[in-house]
Amino acid sequence: MSEGPDVSVTPIPPELQGKVTITSLDKIYNWGRRNSVWPMFFGLACCAIEMICTAASRFDLSRFGMEIMRPSPRQADLLIVSGTVTKKMAPQIVRLYDQMAEPKYVLAMGACASGGGPFKEGYNVVPGIDQFIPVDVYVPGCPPTPQALLHGLIHLQHKIDGQSLREVAWYRRETAAEVPLPLLGPDLINPGQAGLLRERAAQASAQGGAASPTLPSS
Amino acid sequence: MTSSPAKTLEQGIEARLGDALAHETRPGYTGYRVEAARLVEAARTLRDDFHYDYLSCVTGVDQLPEGKLEVVYHLFRTQGGGALVLHTLLPRDDPHLPSLVSLFPGAELQEREAYDMYGIRFDGHPDLRRILMWEGFAGWPMRKDWKEAFYEQEGKPFDARWPGGRARRSEDQNPFGSNVEYPPGFTLEGYVPEGEDALYASFGRIEPGGNGSGLRTDRMLINLGPQHPSTHGIFRMVAVLEGETIVDIKPVVGYLHRNHEKIGERNTFLMNMPFTDRLDYINSLSNNFGYALAVEKLMGIRPPERAEYIRVIMAELGRISNHLWFIGFLLNDLGAYFTPALYAIQDRELILDLFEAITGSRMMCNYFRFGGVARDLPEGALERIRELVEERLPHKIDELDEFLSGSEILRGRSIGVGVLPPERAIAFAAAGPVLRASGVAYDVRRAEPYGIYDRFDFDVAVRTHGDVYDRYLIRLDEMRESLKIVRQALRDIPAGEIQTGKATYQVRVPAGESYARVDGPKGELGYYVVSNGKPNPWRYHVRPPSFISLTPLGEMCRGQKIADAVVILGSIDITLGEVDR
Numbered sequence: 001m002s003e004g005p006d007v008s009v010t011p012i013p014p015e016l017q018g019k020v021t022i023t024s025l026d027k028i029y030n031w032g033r034r035n036s037v038w039p040m041f042f043g044l045a046c047c048a049i050e051m052i053c054t055a056a057s058r059f060d061l062s063r064f065g066m067e068i069m070r071p072s073p074r075q076a077d078l079l080i081v082s083g084t085v086t087k088k089m090a091p092q093i094v095r096l097y098d099q100m101a102e103p104k105y106v107l108a109m110g111a112c113a114s115g116g117g118p119f120k121e122g123y124n125v126v127p128g129i130d131q132f133i134p135v136d137v138y139v140p141g142c143p144p145t146p147q148a149l150l151h152g153l154i155h156l157q158h159k160i161d162g163q164s165l166r167e168v169a170w171y172r173r174e175t176a177a178e179v180p181l182p183l184l185g186p187d188l189i190n191p192g193q194a195g196l197l198r199e200r201a202a203q204a205s206a207q208g209g210a211a212s213p214t215l216p217s218s
Numbered sequence: 219m220t221s222s223p224a225k226t227l228e229q230g231i232e233a234r235l236g237d238a239l240a241h242e243t244r245p246g247y248t249g250y251r252v253e254a255a256r257l258v259e260a261a262r263t264l265r266d267d268f269h270y271d272y273l274s275c276v277t278g279v280d281q282l283p284e285g286k287l288e289v290v291y292h293l294f295r296t297q298g299g300g301a302l303v304l305h306t307l308l309p310r311d312d313p314h315l316p317s318l319v320s321l322f323p324g325a326e327l328q329e330r331e332a333y334d335m336y337g338i339r340f341d342g343h344p345d346l347r348r349i350l351m352w353e354g355f356a357g358w359p360m361r362k363d364w365k366e367a368f369y370e371q372e373g374k375p376f377d378a379r380w381p382g383g384r385a386r387r388s389e390d391q392n393p394f395g396s397n398v399e400y401p402p403g404f405t406l407e408g409y410v411p412e413g414e415d416a417l418y419a420s421f422g423r424i425e426p427g428g429n430g431s432g433l434r435t436d437r438m439l440i441n442l443g444p445q446h447p448s449t450h451g452i453f454r455m456v457a458v459l460e461g462e463t464i465v466d467i468k469p470v471v472g473y474l475h476r477n478h479e480k481i482g483e484r485n486t487f488l489m490n491m492p493f494t495d496r497l498d499y500i501n502s503l504s505n506n507f508g509y510a511l512a513v514e515k516l517m518g519i520r521p522p523e524r525a526e527y528i529r530v531i532m533a534e535l536g537r538i539s540n541h542l543w544f545i546g547f548l549l550n551d552l553g554a555y556f557t558p559a560l561y562a563i564q565d566r567e568l569i570l571d572l573f574e575a576i577t578g579s580r581m582m583c584n585y586f587r588f589g590g591v592a593r594d595l596p597e598g599a600l601e602r603i604r605e606l607v608e609e610r611l612p613h614k615i616d617e618l619d620e621f622l623s624g625s626e627i628l629r630g631r632s633i634g635v636g637v638l639p640p641e642r643a644i645a646f647a648a649a650g651p652v653l654r655a656s657g658v659a660y661d662v663r664r665a666e667p668y669g670i671y672d673r674f675d676f677d678v679a680v681r682t683h684g685d686v687y688d689r690y691l692i693r694l695d696e697m698r699e700s701l702k703i704v705r706q707a708l709r710d711i712p713a714g715e716i717q718t719g720k721a722t723y724q725v726r727v728p729a730g731e732s733y734a735r736v737d738g739p740k741g742e743l744g745y746y747v748v749s750n751g752k753p754n755p756w757r758y759h760v761r762p763p764s765f766i767s768l769t770p771l772g773e774m775c776r777g778q779k780i781a782d783a784v785v786i787l788g789s790i791d792i793t794l795g796e797v798d799r
C-alpha cells in the first residue's frame with residue numbers, strides 16, 4: 001500500500017482539472033443503468049395503450065433513457081406488465097421473465113397487474129402478476145396515466161440507485177433458479193403448489209373421490 | 219301499418235317457413251323459435267329468398283330454470299333494416315345442433331365460442347375446439363351452475379360489501395384460487411398438459427410441397443405471438459408456410475379473455491358500464507353507447523335531446539381518435555418505425571384531453587348512463603371541440619393523407635394485398651371499415667339508425683377493392699365524415715337536460731331480451747342483453763366486431779407472403795380487449 005500514490009496529496013494535473021470526477025464504482029455503475037433501462041416491447045391490455053402514450057412524443061420516455069423498447073426479452077431490462085394477466089397468458093409471461101437477462105426488473109402497471117383489478121373475480125384471471133414473479137414497482141390506476149407510469153419509473157430509478165454491486169443477487173456465485181412455468185391443466189397449476197396438490201390428491205383417492213385444492217372457506 | 223315493408227316481409231317469411239318457425243312467446247322476446255333439426259333449412263331459405271345474408275351474432279344462453287340451453291341467432295339484411303332473431307332450445311345434457319358455418323362462414327369463431335363457454339356442440343363445424351380458454355380446461359364456464367374460484371354470490375352488490383361495507387378479499391377465502399377438481403391420484407410429476415396438439419392437428423397433415431419449379435421445399439409451421447411486436451397485443455397466429463408463402467393461417471385468441479360476460483352477469487346493469495370501457499379500450503365511448511342503447515331498449519326510455527347530441531359528438535370523436543391510432547400503427551406494421559404513429563398519437567392526445575375534461579378520464583370514460591350521460595359538458599368544452607374539428611383535425615387528416623397515401627412503400631405493400639371480395643365479406647360477417655372497404659355500403663348508422671343519426675347528413679364511406687390499401691383509405695374517409703357529423707351536431711346541439719328521469723344506481727329493467735348495435739370504429743358492435751327482471755342481467759353478450767372480422771383472416775392471407783400477414787392483420791384493426799373480452 002505504501003508504494004501507491006498518496007491520493008490525498010497528489011495534485012490533480014492542470015489539464016485534468018474540472019474534467020475528472022471521482023466516484024464510487026456503485027454510483028457510476030448505477031448511474032449508467034438507471035438511465036438506460038430498456039423496457040420490453042410487450043403490451044398486455046388497456047394499460048399498454050397508456051404505456052405507448054408514455055413512450056410517445058408528449059410524455060417522452062426517452063428523457064429517462066427508456067425509449068428503446070426491445071421486443072426480445074433477452075435485450076430488455078424491464079418487464080412492464082401492462083395489463084390483465086390471464087391464466088392462459090401466465091405461462092408465457094413467466095417464460096418471458098425467465099428469458100430476460102439479469103439485472104432485470106418488473107413493474108406492475110395498473111390495477112390488473114398489481115392485484116387482478118376489475119377483472120379479479122374472473123375464472124381466467126390471475127390476481128396479480130406477483131403470484132408468479134417478483135415485482136419491483138407497483139403503479140396503481142386503471143389505467144395509470146402516463147404521469148403515473150413515469151412516477152413509477154422514477155421510483156424504479158431510485159431503487160436502482162440504492163443497489164450495491166456487492167449485494168445484488170445477480171453477482172452471487174450461484175445462479176438464480178428459474179421461476180417454474182405454470183401449467184395449463186384443468187385450471188392453471190402453479191408448480192409452487194405441487195405439494196399441496198399431491199396432498200389433496202392422496203386424500204381424495206383415499207376417499208375415492210376427486211381431488212380439489214380448494215380449502216373450505218372459513 | 220299492415221302494408222309496411224317490414225310487415226310484408228314478415229308475412230312472406232311466415233308463409234314460406236310457417237311450419238319451421240314458431241313465434242317466440244316468452245314475454246319481452248322477439249323473433250322465432252326453430253327446432254334444431256330445421257335450423258339449416260330455415261337459415262338457408264332466409265338467406266337465399268329473403269336476403270337475410272348477414273349473420274351478425276351467434277350466442278348461447280343458459281336457461282337454467284327451464285333446464286335448457288339456448289342458441290340465439292341475429293340475422294340482418296345488408297340492404298338495411300332490423301334483426302330477425304332465431305332461438306333454438308336444446309337439452310342441457312348433450313346439447314348439439316347443426317352448425318351454420320357452411321351457410322355463413324362468419325359463424326365459425328362464434329360457434330366455437332359458444333362451444334367453449336357452454337359446451338354446445340355444433341355438428342358439422344369444421345374445427346370445433348375451445349377458443350377463449352385452453353384445451354383441457356375443466357368445465358363450461360358460462361353455464362350458470364359453474365362457479366368460478368372467487369365466487370361469492372349470484373349477483374352484486376355482494377352482501378359482504380354493501381351496505382355494511384365489510385370487504386373481505388376473495389383470495390383470503392380461497393387462498394389457492396382454484397375450484398377445479400383434479401382426478402384421483404393426480405400428481406404433477408407425471409402430468410402432461412393437453413397442450414396444443416389439437417390446434418396443430420387442425421391444419422391437417424403438413425406435407426412437404428413444391429413450388430412447381432421442381433425445387434423441393436419444406437412446409438413449415440410457425441407461431442407469431444402471443445408476444446410479438448406487431449400483433450397489437452397478445453394475439454397469436456399460427457401459420458403454415460411454404461417458403462415465404464402462406465398456405466394456411468389461423469388466429470389463436472383468448473390470451474386476454476377476462477371473463478367480461480361472466481362478470482357482467484354478476485354485475486348490476488349499471489356496473490357493467492365501466493366494464494364496457496375496457497372492451498375496445500381504444501374508444502370506450504362507442505362501447506358505452508351500444509350498451510346504453512341495449513338497456514334503454516329494454517327499459518323503453520330515450521335520453522333527452524341534449525344528451526343525444528353529446529353522445530354523437532363523443533362517439534364520433536372517439537372514432538377519429540381510433541382511426542388516427544389505426545393509421546399510425548398500420549404504418550408501424552409496414553415498417554415505418556413509429557414516425558407516423560407519433561404524429562397520429564399527438565393529435566389523439568388532444569382528443570383525449572377533451573375526454574378527460576368532459577368525462578374525467580382519458581381512456582376509460584364511463585360516460586353514458588341509461589337515459590342520458592353522466593354529466594353535462596363543462597364550460598368551454600364545445601368551443602374546444604369546435605376548434606379541434608374546424609381547425610386542427612381537418613389539416614391533420616389532410617397531412618396524413620398527403621404524406622402517406624401516395625407513398626411508394628405504402629402503396630407497394632398494400633395494393634392488392636389481402637383482398638376480401640364483397641360476397642365473402644358479407645358471408646364472413648366482417649364489420650365496419652373492413653366490410654365497407656370491400657364495396658358493401660353497410661353502415662349501421664344508416665341501415666338501422668340509432669340515437670339521432672338519422673338527422674345528420676353524411677356519406678357512408680365505401681371503397682371497392684377490398685385490399686389493405688382501401689382499408690387504409692376508408693379510415694381517412696370515415697374521419698372526414700365524422701368531422702362532418704360533429705360539425706352538424708355542434709351547430710344543432712340544444713341546451714337542456716342530460717338525463718331522462720332520475721339518475722340512480724339501480725335501474726329497473728323489465729324482463730325480456732334486447733339486441734342493440736352501433737357502428738363503432740371497428741364495425742358493428744352489438745350487445746345482447748337478457749333480463750329476467752332482477753337487478754342483474756341474466757345474459758349479457760357482446761358481439762365483438764374485431765373478433766368476428768378475424769374469421770376471414772385465413773382467407774385473406776392464403777397465398778400471400780408471411781410479412782403481409784402482419785399488415786393484413788393490422789388492416790382489420792383489432793383490439794384484444796374486445797376480441798377476447
Ligand code: SF4
Pocket residue numbers: 045046047082083084109110111112113117118141142143144496
Ligand atoms: S388496470 Fe384497468 S386499464 Fe389496466 S389492464 Fe386492467 S382493466 Fe385495463
